[in-house]
Amino acid sequence: MNRVVEKEYFSHAVVMLVVEAPRIAKSRQAGHFVIVRIGQKGERIPLTIAEADIEKGTITIIVQKVGVTSIKLCNLEEGDYITDVVGPLGKPTHIEKVGTVLACGGGVGVAPLLPIVEAFKKAGNKVITVLAARSRELIILEEQMRNFSDEVVIMTDDGSYGKKGLVTHGMEEVIKREQIDLSVTVGPAIMMKYCTLLTRKHEIPTVASLNTLMVDGTGMCGACRVTVGGKTKFVCVDGPEFDAFEVDFDEMLLRLDSYKPSETEAYESFQKKYQKA
Amino acid sequence: MNEGLLEFLKKEREQEWRLELRSRVKNKERTLLERVHMPEQEADIRNKNFSEVNLGLSEEQAVLEASRCLDCPKPTCITGCPVGINIPKFIKKIEAGEYLEAASVLKETNALPAVCGRVCPQEVQCEQVCFYAQKLDKAPVAIGNLERFAADYERNSGNISVPKISGRNGIKVASIGSGPAGLAFAGDMAKMGYNVTVFEALHEIGGVLKYGIPEFRLPNQIVEKEIENLEKMGVKFVKNFIVGKTATVEDLQEEGFTAFLVGSGAGLPNFMHIPGENYIGIYSSNEYLTRINLMNAANPEFDTPVISGRNVAVIGGGNTAMDSVRTAKRLGAERAMIIYRRSIEEMPARVEEIKHAQEEGVEFLNLHNPVEYFADEKGTVKSMKVQKMELGEPDASGRRRPIPIEGSEYLIDVDTVVVSVGVSPNPLIPQSMEDLDVSAWGTINVDKENMQTSIPDLFAGGDIVRGGATVILAMGDGRKAAAAMDRYIKGKVRNILSLIKEFNTIGEILDFAR
Numbered sequence: 001m002n003r004v005v006e007k008e009y010f011s012h013a014v015v016m017l018v019v020e021a022p023r024i025a026k027s028r029q030a031g032h033f034v035i036v037r038i039g040q041k042g043e044r045i046p047l048t049i050a051e052a053d054i055e056k057g058t059i060t061i062i063v064q065k066v067g068v069t070s071i072k073l074c075n076l077e078e079g080d081y082i083t084d085v086v087g088p089l090g091k092p093t094h095i096e097k098v099g100t101v102l103a104c105g106g107g108v109g110v111a112p113l114l115p116i117v118e119a120f121k122k123a124g125n126k127v128i129t130v131l132a133a134r135s136r137e138l139i140i141l142e143e144q145m146r147n148f149s150d151e152v153v154i155m156t157d158d159g160s161y162g163k164k165g166l167v168t169h170g171m172e173e174v175i176k177r178e179q180i181d182l183s184v185t186v187g188p189a190i191m192m193k194y195c196t197l198l199t200r201k202h203e204i205p206t207v208a209s210l211n212t213l214m215v216d217g218t219g220m221c222g223a224c225r226v227t228v229g230g231k232t233k234f235v236c237v238d239g240p241e242f243d244a245f246e247v248d249f250d251e252m253l254l255r256l257d258s259y260k261p262s263e264t265e266a267y268e269s270f271q272k273k274y275q276k277a
Numbered sequence: 278m279n280e281g282l283l284e285f286l287k288k289e290r291e292q293e294w295r296l297e298l299r300s301r302v303k304n305k306e307r308t309l310l311e312r313v314h315m316p317e318q319e320a321d322i323r324n325k326n327f328s329e330v331n332l333g334l335s336e337e338q339a340v341l342e343a344s345r346c347l348d349c350p351k352p353t354c355i356t357g358c359p360v361g362i363n364i365p366k367f368i369k370k371i372e373a374g375e376y377l378e379a380a381s382v383l384k385e386t387n388a389l390p391a392v393c394g395r396v397c398p399q400e401v402q403c404e405q406v407c408f409y410a411q412k413l414d415k416a417p418v419a420i421g422n423l424e425r426f427a428a429d430y431e432r433n434s435g436n437i438s439v440p441k442i443s444g445r446n447g448i449k450v451a452s453i454g455s456g457p458a459g460l461a462f463a464g465d466m467a468k469m470g471y472n473v474t475v476f477e478a479l480h481e482i483g484g485v486l487k488y489g490i491p492e493f494r495l496p497n498q499i500v501e502k503e504i505e506n507l508e509k510m511g512v513k514f515v516k517n518f519i520v521g522k523t524a525t526v527e528d529l530q531e532e533g534f535t536a537f538l539v540g541s542g543a544g545l546p547n548f549m550h551i552p553g554e555n556y557i558g559i560y561s562s563n564e565y566l567t568r569i570n571l572m573n574a575a576n577p578e579f580d581t582p583v584i585s586g587r588n589v590a591v592i593g594g595g596n597t598a599m600d601s602v603r604t605a606k607r608l609g610a611e612r613a614m615i616i617y618r619r620s621i622e623e624m625p626a627r628v629e630e631i632k633h634a635q636e637e638g639v640e641f642l643n644l645h646n647p648v649e650y651f652a653d654e655k656g657t658v659k660s661m662k663v664q665k666m667e668l669g670e671p672d673a674s675g676r677r678r679p680i681p682i683e684g685s686e687y688l689i690d691v692d693t694v695v696v697s698v699g700v701s702p703n704p705l706i707p708q709s710m711e712d713l714d715v716s717a718w719g720t721i722n723v724d725k726e727n728m729q730t731s732i733p734d735l736f737a738g739g740d741i742v743r744g745g746a747t748v749i750l751a752m753g754d755g756r757k758a759a760a761a762m763d764r765y766i767k768g769k770v771r772n773i774l775s776l777i778k779e780f781n782t783i784g785e786i787l788d789f790a791r
Contacts, residue, residue, distance in 0.1 A: 023523050037480055043572060043580040044480075068580055084480040086517040215572065215581070218478050218519065219703055220488075220544040221564035225555055232548055232555060237704060251555055254656030258557045259582040 002085040004076050005058060011137040013065045014108060015074040016050075022057030024049070024087050030095065030115035031209065031241055034059070034087030035217040038072040042083060045069050046214045046236070048112030049088060050141070062111035062140065089217045090240045093207075095119045099181035100126040102174055102204070103149070104195050106167050106187030107133055110141050112209055113186040114148075120184075121148040128153070128174050132167035132191070136160040167191055168198050180204050185244060189256055193249035200245055208244035210235045213258060226252050278356055286352060289366060295348060298369055304347050308409070312416035313342040320636035324606045327492040327575075330633055331395070331425075336376075339426040343372035346418045349408050354420060357403040359753030360387050360461065364403060368423055380431035381438050383424060388464030389457065389503045389752065391432060392486060394425025395495050397749045398627050432502055439509045443470040448766060449534045451476060452755075453520040453706060456484025457748045458540030458739030460507060461755030467510040469763050474534070475512060478519040478705075481571060484542055486748070488571040489563070491600050493607070497570075521709030526735070535766060536734045538758050539721060540751065543740035544703030548696055549592070553650030558584050558658040562593070562601045562697035575608055586692030588612045590661060592647055593697035594624035599631065601695040602639050613639050614689075618646040618666050618679040644668070644679065648686060650694065660688045702741050710735075720744050727761030728754055736762055 006018035024034060033048045051060040063073045076082065093116050101120045105113035110131055121127045129149040133139045134157045146152050154162025155170040163170065167187070174180070175198075183206040185195040192208045199206040212224040212235045219237035226233055229246035233239065289295070316332040317323070323330050334342065346368045354364045363382055370379035383390040399421035404410065407417035431437055448471050452459035455477040466473045481487050483500045508514065520526060526537060546561030548554055560568075565583070568574040572581035589605035591598050594617035606613040615634070617624060620643050624631060635641070644666040651660045665685035668677035702719040714722040714731035721730055721737040728736045738754025740746060 023518075027523060027525075041573070041579045043582075084517050086478065086480070086519060086523070088522055089519070215564060215567055216479060216488075216544075218544060218705060220546070221567050222546045222548070222561040223564050225548075227555060232550065234545075237545075251656070255555065255557060257655070258584070 001081040001083060004078055004080050004082065005056075007076070007078050010062070010140045013074075014062065014138065014140060015065075016060060016062050016140075017073065017076065018053075018058045018060050019082060019085060020057055021059045021085050021087075022054075024085070025052040025054050025057050025059050028052050028059065028088040029092035030119040031090060031093035031112070032088035033090050033112070033217075033240060034061070034085055035089060035214065036061075036069075036073065036082050036086075037084040038069060038076075039083055042072065043069055044084075044215055044217065046089070046211065046217055048209075048211070048240075050111040050114050051144075062108050064108040086217070089236060091238070093119060093209075093241055095123050097124045100128065100178055102171060102178075102180045102183040102199075103127055103129045104167050104171055104183065104185045104187070105129070105131055106191040107138065108140070109187030109191070109209075109211070110139075110145070112211075113184065114141055114144055116184055116186070116209070117145060118148045121150075126150050128178065128180075130155060130167055130170040130174065131162075132156070132170065132187075134158065166194070168194050171195065171198055175199075175202050175204070182207070183244075184209070189249055189253050192244065192247075193253070196244040196247070196249070206244035207241050208247055209241045210239055210247070210252065212252065213256065226255070278351070278353075282355075283351070286355075286363075286365075287350070289363075290348065290350065294373060295369055298372055299348055302344060307345055307347055308413060308415070310341065310345045312345065312419055313338045313422070315419070315422050317633075320633075320638070323493065324603070324637035327607055329496060330493050333429055334419075334422055334426045336430075339371050339376075339423060340374065342419050343368045343423060345409070346372070347408060353406040353408065353411065354403040354418075357406040359402065359749050360393075360756050362386050362403075362424070364420055367427060368418065368420070371423055371427060376427055376430040377434065377436055377438065379427040381440075383427055384438070384440050386756070387752070388461045388507065389486075389500075390424055391428035391499045391503060392457070392495060393749055393752070394421055394423075394428050395499070396490060396747075397421055397424075398747060400628060402749070432499075437502075437506060439506065440464070440468055442468055442510060445472070445511075446470045447472055449474065449532075450536050450538075450762065450766075451520075451529060451534045452538045452540055454478075454484055454538075454540035454542055454739070454741075455482045455504075455514065456540055456542050456739060456751060457486065458542075458751040458755040458758075459484065459538060460504070461752035462538045462540065462738070462759045463507055463512045463755075464510065465756050465759035466762070467507065467512050469759070471763075473512045475514050476518045476520050477514065477516050478541075479571065480516050482514050482516065484540075488567045489597065489600070490748075491566065491570055491604050493603065494600065519705060521705045525709060530734070535769075536762050537736065538728075538755065538762070539706050539730070539735060539737040539741055540739045540755060541703045541706050541741045543700040543743075543745045544705075545701040545719075546696070547699045547701055549647065549698060551647060551649055553652060553658070554696070556650050556652040556658040557656050558586065558692055559650060559694040559696065562591070562597045562695050563700065565601055565695045566597070566604065569604055569608075583608075584693055586610065588614075588689075588691045589693040589695065590614045590616050590647070590689065590691045591695040591697055592616050593699075594619065594626055595697060595699070596626045596630055598695075598697035599626045599634050601697055603630075603634050603637060605693065605695070606637055606639060610693075615639060615641045615643075616645050616647055616663060617641070617643050619676060620644055620668060623668075623676045646679070646681065647694075650691075651688075658691060658694055660690050661694065662686050662688055700740070700745050702744060706741070718744055727765075728758035729761060729765070733765070 739751030
């Protein structure tokens with residue numbers, strides 16, 4: 001049982017939770033994630049660690065309401081408990097001084113991107129960050145990103161904040177004027193796919209942090225498997241980060257929708273119950 | 278069997294009550310009795326529910342079966358038991374009607390008798406070397422069924438005895454993993470007075486006993502009870518803790534843990550790497566069973582989903598394959614199929630599991646091998662291409678090698694596939710310890726005599742050493758490791774004491790420490 005010590009709404013659909021987990025706070029590195037479960041009948045879902053405070057013994061996770069479990073999480077208040085939190089899982093991000101890093105985050109993918117940006121900056125790189133979302137209220141962690149980036153480019157689909165356009169438009173603008181040595185992309189699978197198409201065209205080495213379905217998160221089940229370089233890899237133990245040029249994003253997109261029909265059904269019945277209560 | 282043990286068993290056998298029991302019925306009459314059949318749920322009913330298939334022996338049945346045992350002067354059955362249960366003694370206690378006593382005999386050497394009585398492959402262990410099977414060519418004494426009877430009797434009586442604990446020594450030891458190796462280890466170490474903590478990565482204790490073996494073969498509630506017993510013996514359980522990730526072995530050493538057992542299991546499922554294997558609806562058996570057993574996915578009240586279709590193909594011929602296919606049948610599959618590349622004789626699954634599966638309406642497509650999967654536009658598997666096989670010369674495993682028959686391929690409609698072709702060792706612990714000696718297959722190398730790894734404070738047992746074996750072999754490893762760890766720690770303490778003796782003053786000790 002892990003207590004929620006702080007909660008903040010970034011928007012009506014995106015919530016930040018600071019959770020007591022002293023061991024994880026101490027052991028985690030950039031790129032790591034945790035698995036959480038809400039209630040004795042809950043499912044296990046992976047969430048990336050955005051920040052950690054070793055002294056307070058807390059980790060920060062950022063959740064977007066998309067399904068039953070994420071809504072349950074977002075409904076927790078300060079003082080409530082998360083039934084299970086386990087981690088840190090996955091391999092940490094490979095950090096080194098490469099020169100200029102172009103970091104691209106979309107939606108809540110910006111949360112896992114934050115520690116990566118921080119680590120690359122601290123390793124002596126120039127970091128240019130592109131944050132993208134549908135609209136102004138979905139742009140998160142801008143201030144924190146500015147702390148560790150040499151430049152932050154904001155893109156919104158509707159132009160309500162920053163520049164109007166997709167993440168790739170923002171990237172292209174940077175690529176035109178800068179020599180980029182490495183690109184990191186974290187966000188919805190479809191976004192990462194298009195980011196990778198762009199960087200491949202410009203021959204910029206790219207790392208993608210994948211967010212697949214998982215059950216145990218320790219290599220036991222294989223729910224998270226993806227094809228990388230023609231071979232099946234497990235995101236939980238071989239990843240979550242891979243050479244983006246080698247990732248079969250189309251297969252990943254299909255697998256992410258494995259439970260779409262039952263998820264929609266579960267979501268609707270959950271909403272009904274929730275509205276009644 | 279070693280001399281000392283034989284001598285001990287001989288003395289026990291000469292005790293008054295054993296003599297009296299033997300004199301009651303002549304051996305000739307005992308051997309004329311037929312093996313008592315384990316009552317089970319009707320196949321057509323049980324394949325629609327998750328209740329246990331085997332119902333357990335009644336008292337009368339158990340006493341009758343126990344009276345078949347001849348209480349041999351040289352009980353070979355014990356040599357067939359990986360945890361060395363005093364088999365004739367517990368069986369004779371049943372014959373004498375002292376069922377609680379029988380249970381406590383079991384618990385002298387076995388931390389999980391109710392589990393072992395259900396899932397051990399007795400037919401290739403104790404029962405295989407029973408006098409009846411060896412010399413009389415008759416069905417062996419039903420040792421497993423009797424073990425289950427005694428353990429169940431005790432549990433249902435509410436008089437569960439807690440094994441005696443020797444004086445507590447306060448020395449902290451840990452098991453990494455709460456599966457059968459870890460639990461057997463924890464039981465023995467607690468009995469010897471150690472302060473034992475068991476770390477588990479998942480949110481429930483029990484490892485494969487919980488996530489792997491289905492309810493109809495091993496109800497979770499039985500595992501829970503055995504874990505409660507260990508708690509009563511002082512064993513501490515920590516869930517959601519991955520040693521090597523949440524904290525390292527070094528961190529735990531700093532927190533006072535002296536020695537460790539790695540029993541982290543064979544947690545990495547194998548796939549066949551054939552085209553289409555990542556389509557939706559294709560699971561590893563680990564994932565399929567975990568969703569259903571651990572996460573309760575078949576119950577609509579639980580959040581975890583599972584796709585269990587009308588046409589389910591399970592690839593493989595082991596116990597896990599049988600568990601998966603029988604689960605699929607229970608979840609309403611019209612066709613629940615085993616696809617296995619050799620013939621039924623070569624199947625590694627227990628005979629009982631194969632028989633139960635057949636009775637429940639599982640189809641066996643032996644000498645068949647999948648070669649490719651096909652999906653609809655959403656990426657969901659819809660059919661598979663299989664190839665027929667024939668058997669050639671024996672291979673390294675001694676089983677006849679399956680050879681594909683050219684041109685024999687055909688399509689089978691499937692909407693769920695469960696790949697159950699073995700597991701590889703979980704890499705988390707080996708990855709987190711550079712100095713650990715690991716084989717090319719990823720298993721941890723140990724000294725077979727004492728289960729010690731290349732790092733002296735670290736012992737290992739179960740599937741992380743064996744690569745993929747049985748519950749009881751893992752438990753045997755756990756027990757062996759516990760005995761060896763006890764000797765190792767005592768040796769360490771002795772060394773420290775002898776060092777201290779050489780010092781004359783506290784000052785000398787402090788100088789040495791600096």
